Amino acid sequence: MALIKWDKTGAELAELIRSDRTRHLIVVSHLPDRTDLNLDAGYLARETEGWGDVVLITSGPVSYGLKDALPEGSDVYGNGARVYRAAAGDRPAGDPTRFVLPSTRGEVGRKAEELLDIFFGLPVDQAVLEQAATGPVPLVAGPDIRSGTVTGFLGAGELAWVRLEDGSPATVAQPDLVPGVRLDWLLARGQKVSGPVDPVSWRMDLSGSLVRLPNAQSHYGWGKVVLCLVEAVDGDRACLEVLPGDKIRISREDVTSNELDALEDLLTAGAVVAARLGQEKGVRKLSLREVDDDEVVEPAPAVIEGGLPWLLPGRDLLPPSQEELEQPADTADPKALVSGTEGPGEPAARSGTALKSVLRELDAARAEIRRLRAEEEERLGKDQVIERLRNELAGTHAALVEAGSELSELRALNRKTQERLLKAQKRVREAERPRPAAMYPRVFAANEDQFRHELHLQWTERVQASEKARYPLAEPALGPKFLRSYFGHPPELRLKALRALVDLLTGRAERMGTRDVHPLRRGRGAGEQQWVREGDGAGYWRMSVEGDTPASRRIHYLVLGNRRIELHELVPHEVMEP
Template identity: 30%
Template sequence: MRAGATRDVRASIPTTVTHLTSATEAVALAARLTDPGRSWPVVVISTPAGSVRPHVDADAVLREVTGWAEVVVVPTGSVSWAFSDAMPPHTQVYGGASRVYPVGIAWVDDVRRSRLRFAYSAEEGGRVQGPLVHDALAAAAGAGLASSGQTDADRMVGGTVRLLTTARALIALDDGTQAAVAEELTLPGVPVERLLRPGMRVTGSLDPGTRLLDITGMVPARDERLRMVHASYRPGTVVLGRVVAVEEEAVTIAVAPDVEAHVRRAQVTGNELDRLTDLFTIGEVVAARVVPSPGVSLRLDDVDDVADEIVPAIALLPDGPPWLDATPAPRAEHSARPEPAGPTTTEPGGPTTERAGPTTAEAAGPTTEPGRPNPRPGPRPRPTPADLRARRTPPPVPAAPSSSDAPAVHAHGAARDLSLSLDAERALTRRLTQRAEAAERRAVEFEAEVIGLRRELARMADEQRTHEAKAGELRTRLRESKNVARRAVAAAADAQAPQAEFLDPVDQFRHDVYLTWAVEVPATDKPERPLGDYDLGPHFLESLDQLQGVPRERVLTVVVWVLTGQARHVNGLQLHRLRTGTGGDDPVRVRESDNATAWRVSLQVDTPSARRLHFWQRTDGRVELARVGLHDDFSI
């Protein structure tokens, strides 16, 4: 997007919160959101049922995203239902939930691009505010609004990185003022602490309204990043990379942002029982060996994490930190960074207030039950306190009238009046000075409290990173344990004679489902993921016997995921309602006899005639397995 066009778009974004009041307005909003030509992101915040005010402070969100995104409030009730009916499936907002709709319509097919954020109280609303701001700014960057396009000399400034905090860098500008660098608007996907370090010099274009410093001009383009990779990583060396995609037959690893290598299964493992989707998690940092190639090629099957020396990751900016670190060290206490201040507003006769910049928090994604979305709150980190200061400046003492303006006969009286006025003004000045000094002392005390809160935030961030590291180790152990268990089950099956334990096919199938559940679900999770009650449809076993192209073990695993309620969390299963036809507007199937709803889940993806599992979800919560068949077979 051209610089001038970017400025025009940002100038057109509404600067006030829009409150919908009618179904007509809700339908119009849905039409605007699903318009591929929309120019800016939209934050939609819904109110809880029975309340006219949302738990999320819409005005506070707007202050953080003004000029980047629009903010709309939808009341739950007839207005939200009209909005939901007009929106594509699984993209609605109601009941106190909120989400950001990025530019374009890719989020219609991939709702992960428009994460649902839940708040069930005002406190949770405060915690949701940070993730919403993060989503909105990231969507603005994705829409090409990140670069302000200002190249005038009076917009270009320089400064030094002073402090780092979650998704923000505080910059001390050369003119003595402060600005902030937003992670979401600089190089999306790269944490700010992997781009900048305290003490670095930076230059960029300053937005005077938001006090955000655009340093994208310092970030090397993809071709330059590729050149840096070739210059720093020699063939045969072991380097760090970040997993960006995992498939059954390949894993994609980035050695620099947007500089990626597609590593096939043969260059990862020689064990046919290993599944790459079990071995890798998107976002984790791995070690890989560089293979000679005109582009970027890697292999992982011959890397020894102990014997091989790992080359440090490249720095994306001069004097910057490595963009990847397999074991990031906790931030030092002096690097516990405040949220950068935004623009100031002054009330007549009142203190000058600096608005704090946006904060970021982890929030769980949507939880979807059969039927409409059923929100479940996720973990919510403690919000960052705003970095506020209060200053008070005494008004200037008005000039006393000159005695020469009065007639000479009244000179003595005028002089006396002037002296009394000056005494009164001096007393007023002393009182105002005392008040200013008291306000300054309170400001110093408040600043000390803020520093303590920043240190507490840094400590909590360190604890979170420690817990995440432990969670990563546990995931790795679980992954290895599951592989060992699968191999043990396979070996035991090979050692036994191929005979069934039951003569009745129904009993045999139920026995196989129970054994699969026993292996798939860890012992610690079994109380929380019990094997639900289910029935077998009259044609299910017949369709299973006729099924070709997918192992019976795969069917049993997917059945266990459905019965334990985990299918909705596995993106590859593509759990959705079964419609009467192939059209997106075709009605969903409902069995007339008991109002059970039909559902469909994938047994395979990205293969010709991919197999599917169909089942009924009854109103009493019981599942009835209906049949297995091909992708284009919608019978049940």
């Protein structure tokens, strides 16, 4: 036996692992809903046939039972695999080797070879050597590393064409890198790349050039405005991808404060949007509402070493255009496109075009005509049959051409509709963002009344309806300098100050790294004394309004004895005293 599809319990598998075996055993686990990340158990079984056995399980009850029956850290789960040693001398069977787990599609093939390296690196029982029909223990050949230059892309970024240094062609497949992201978003024409090249399919593996990115908060930091790709929208929930594979779910309240708005009217899968990365009680959050038009958006990282940023503002993931489907590339040599079984330089059928099925129908029609021609020639004159069949073929061809033209028009209409929808949704989302203070009408003659009115309006917009009871707005005291400093700034800065004040007066600012709340000290050192007011001894504090932008503003305030906040002054960044 070589491949065993396990249909028993995890405890019974543990017994097999610990049994007095003379051959090493590979246990492979598959995820039922992520077939793209699963190791090829059949391939592993063929490579180890005669030398060992491969057991295939489905992650779930079997893997849970296996975990309970084996020592901690020696089980197999998810889409991982492990080699368990055979019995040798006084050592019983079942000693585990290291756990092998592909984390991306591009790693699946490489991890399979890594598993084989582990397997064939173990000592083999003499009886197994004598029984194996393949002779000596096979050696796993190392990959053929080649270098080349990206010369073009196929269609909607499904394939990239690479001209190797010796002039041979190779391809890079989109599913092998970042699922769902076009290769022309990741690679640039003229970019130098290198990786193993399969000698049969001439497919280049660039998984070794993938940049190992941490999670979003480690890469960007809390409070930053980052680009996200909308992966899916479902009812009042949406899933946004901040980094490849790092996704955060959002709700309607993260996009709009209007309870009548539907999230599907504001977001569409494939849109690239800007959102603020934050956290609430340890849970990551993305807010599209808390982004000002003039805020700096953090650049997205490159996913491939030396490649392009994987997301750009305003570049949405649209359906492929008709030109992309019909033209493999605009600069690459057509001979560079090779199929999975052809050698270099051989012509290959274009794949991925929407008219492929139509062409197959045409071929089938031609075959049927040829069959009918043979039958009719026996009964009628050859010339008469040929003429009739030619007319039938012409009619069929005309119908197919008309269908292809209609399909092309529908594709173009779909793309234009998608573009209009994304633009309309962007305008609606921008309308949901907080308005500049100048847009608040002057409804009070006194500056204090007007300020408190604007502050309350900003609280109603900034705090979601479901959280208003949890985050009430505290009533601040106003120092003699505050109103003059507040109304002395332009509307856009007053808006940012209002947003910061809402965070402060709802008790959220101290938990937000972007607000940088700290004592106002007499010097720049952390050990310097805090400024205090004579008379009541209240301490001065300092809070960021705009982050570290040039000429950024800070709010100085005091915490009174009853914990009430007194707003002191809105000042430029360089002002370091009351």
